[in-house]
Amino acid sequence: MKNNNVTIHDISKALGIDSSTVSRALNNSDRVSKKTKEKIFNKAAELGYQRNSLASKLRTNRSNTIGVIVPRISRHFFSSVIAGIEETAFKAGFDVIICQSLESIEREKKLVETLLSNRVDGILISISMETSNYDHLDNYKKNGFPLIFFDRPCNVSENTNVIIDDVKAGFDATAHLLERGCKNIVHFSGPQNLELYQNRKKGYTNALNAYGIPFSEDLVIETQLMQQDGIEAARQLLNLPKVDGVFSANDTAAISAIQYLKTKQVKIPKDIAFVGFSNEPISAIIEPSLSTINQPDFEMGKVASTLLFEQIKNKKYAAENQTKILKPTLIIRDSSKF
């Protein structure tokens, strides 16, 4: 029942069986007889043997582990993606190392290095907001290392991306407000180095176009979309002429803006209708409940990790650039009801 780092050699000595046979037995190889296996299993249990994965990984040059880097694990969207990844990984017999970049490019670089020096078999990454240069990733990608971007795509070079159709989502959200009768719709936008925010904005302008409303850059407020940014944006918005709708590129900013506007006697949705983005759990609970875009988060995790495992199994895929686009859906709640 003891445990202090028992090795296959301890089992080997205890039984007078070569360590190679012990190793094979523990891996259930059919080169070892049933009888011997049983002896070895018993002795292993008795000594409290536990495989040293480091040695195993070193020798085989496979870690059966993938790394996942997200900006922040506490964000509902990312933790749902991770849930999807973990489900697929579990079935494939892989371990998952979860890391958060906290939106810092420095941390992100360090995490990539750490994961690689621990010889993970592949990496799934949603890049930080600060990331606009991909040197720290490109190099590995070019060497055929299995690396997949999700949610925040990287189209600089040949890469595999799993994203949602942000243009369509932006279009649907804005069109919904237009259908409702909004004429002056403000867009809370995020950092434009992230393609995803470019796309949501593109969806917004496309919709305006489609409905014959002229686009004005004055109605776009670009921030980091944090809680404080939402309040600031709401403040600005009150100085704009007769705004009657807001499409926010995330829920966080939309919610804090709504909270602020309510203190200023602005009626939501009567005076200003809101649509957010991400379907954070809180958006269903606040008052008024927030219309928003639901992203297939869990599915995204499954799709991205499935692709990654294919690349790991069959390295040639790693070279092939492919982009999977998942479909978002608009959820209409009180913040934009007629």
Next chain:
Amino acid sequence: MKNNNVTIHDISKALGIDSSTVSRALNNSDRVSKKTKEKIFNKAAELGYQRNSLASKLRTNRSNTIGVIVPRISRHFFSSVIAGIEETAFKAGFDVIICQSLESIEREKKLVETLLSNRVDGILISISMETSNYDHLDNYKKNGFPLIFFDRPCNVSENTNVIIDDVKAGFDATAHLLERGCKNIVHFSGPQNLELYQNRKKGYTNALNAYGIPFSEDLVIETQLMQQDGIEAARQLLNLPKVDGVFSANDTAAISAIQYLKTKQVKIPKDIAFVGFSNEPISAIIEPSLSTINQPDFEMGKVASTLLFEQIKNKKYAAENQTKILKPTLIIRDSSKF
């Protein structure tokens, strides 16, 4: 600029310098001359050398990595604790592997095994709700492996725990409701195999006692405290005679209960006042905003990891049982205002 798994031996060959010297140079040992170091650094950069941590860890038997197991990374409390842990770890030069048990004892066991077989130097764990038996941890603990429990303590055997004073928190929350004039206070309680829920309940009963109100087991509703459980509890609560206050052992259940009661025309806090537990971000945003107990989450992460690093450095500490108790604070919001 290539990278395909360059080793110290490649550098060694390229320069005609022994690999042991290369290794020492890369670790900045003073047994290597400045001139040689420079040559080695340059060649390493040129070849795109990256240390193989697996080999290093195997040889040194130290991984400079700790494991953290929490029930769920998406819970605000846990992600804040993790932030505290990561800050301390970063300063100490340690990597952190984050894992979630999803409240499943099976997953928890598997995670512990995986972490150990990857030879982490220590583990910080907040046990799952299902965990009532500690065999999978006790064994290692007894062998002097650095292992610290946080938030959800384990007092079965000699262990190090970092917890908050749940009895005091429960007392303060309940006393606050009593001061407000509540006479029939219901307690939403959690699984009693977790000491933390026992303690919150104890605080509740202590407060009733202190204020001369008789305790009745009928007023305690024990669930898993998930969203659905809150709704169910609220339903039950309506069948109880003149309930005028609720102390919920977490925010999630309190919030869903409030949402449900509002649909039944119950006025919060006029008819029933609420105090939750954990100070989830959402609790400040819902209406009415929820009074709750703020736990020093970030600090808990720092304290727990600091203790762990002490144990890792100085193994003898690992044997010493100590419990750190952090102080919670009551945050009064609209759900319990006069």
Next chain:
DNA sequence: AATAAAAATACAATCGATTGTATTTTTGAA
């Protein structure tokens, strides 16, 4: 009983870095 084929087991090298010891080179004092 003899022997070829098949099964089981043993031998030995290897993965990449580290580290105690041995050897060579350099330095500086006599």
Next chain:
DNA sequence: TTCAAAAATACAATCGATTGTATTTTTATT
């Protein structure tokens, strides 16, 4: 210039598991 001490470098074993090859044992066939 000589030589001991110090500095720099090389040698070789090691961490624990895996795996190709060699050897031994068992099985089955004639």
